[in-house]
Structures are given as structure tokens and as C-alpha cells.
Amino acid sequence: MTVNDVIKSLGLSVFGGEKGLSREVTGGYVSDLLSDVMGNASEGDVWATLQTHKNVMAVASLKEVAAVILVKGLKPDEDMLEQSNEEDVPVLGTEMETFELAGRLYGLIKK
Template sequence: MKLQELVNSLSLEVKTPGMDLNREVTGGYASDLLSDVIGNAKEGSVWITLQVHLNIVAVASLKGLAGIILVNNRMPDGDTLKKASEENIPVMTSPLAAFELAGRLYTLGLRCR
């Protein structure tokens, strides 16, 4: 599934304009603990989190994640978005809670690999 399909299907708001949303999403991972994501998220997955600080970009880049979805209408600051743009990491937001968003990703066919 393409990232753009997720954005459309889930009405996500892209906070990093100009990103390539044609990248393939191969799974999903939900966690707010950075070390957990480093240890367990798989390349190509989207990461569901409520964390909004700069370090989320470093983790997503390190793991080769397809993008970051921030839940509960959480908004990152300008420095985080700037770094995400520099690292080519799409950041999206959703009004949904993590549990609800993960369920919808599952319904769309994505799994934690």
C-alpha cells in the first residue's frame, strides 16, 4: 500500500509538504518508547506515536520508516518538522487515538511484521 493511500483513507493531515507519498508502506508499529521502536519496528512501516519531539525523526530515519503518524491531534514543533523535511520523513497527524488508528490500519490490511 502506498503512503498516499493511507493519507486518503484515514484523512491524515500531512505536516511535511513536498514529501514523496508514493513510497510503499509494508506494515505498522505503535509505540511511544523510542528504544522499543528502535528494537522492533521494521523498515517500511509507519510509526504511530504521540511523541512530537525532535528525536522521533532520528528514530524514523535510523529504522527506514515510511512515515510517522501522530495521534490525538498532537502537533510537532517547527524544529521537528524542519528536521523531518531534511531527512525526508513524512509526518502526518490524526485526531484519532492510537488504538483506533491502529485498528483502522489493520482493517486496511497492514500488519506489524
């Protein structure tokens, strides 16, 4: 499954990092604590968060996540978007609450 497949299945918005839409998704991770993501997320995960700043992209790049999904209708800060495009890590968005997104992602990825 690719990031594009996740976008289509969940009706997500694409804010940036379009060059990374063909990345392979192998799992998911949900956290708003950057140090938690640094210690526990895996390469290929889709990371759901409500954090919208540049440091998210630094962690996303370091952990080689497939994409970042912003929940609750949040939009990325300009510097986050700029970093997303530079690193080719997609930043996506949804109106869903984190709990709903996590459940739907789990059902989609763990098939």
C-alpha cells in the same frame, strides 16, 4: 500501498516530509518509547506515536519507516518538522486515539 494511499483512506493531515509520500507501506508499529521502536520497528512501517520532538525523526530515519503519524490531534515541534523535511520522512496527523488508529491501520494494511 503508499503513504499517500494511507492518508487518503484514513483522512490524515500532512505536516511535513511531502517528498516521501510515495514511500511504500509494508506494516505498522505503535509505540511511544523510542528504544522500543529502535529495537522492533521494521523498514516500511507506519509509526504511530504521541511523541512530537526531533528525536522521533532520528529514530524514524534510522529505522527507515515509511511515515510517522501523530495521534490525538498533536502537532509536531518545529525541530521535528524541520527534520521531517530534511529526511523526506512524512509526518502525518490525526484526531483519532491511538487504539482507533491502530485498528484502522491494521485493517487497511493487512488486506
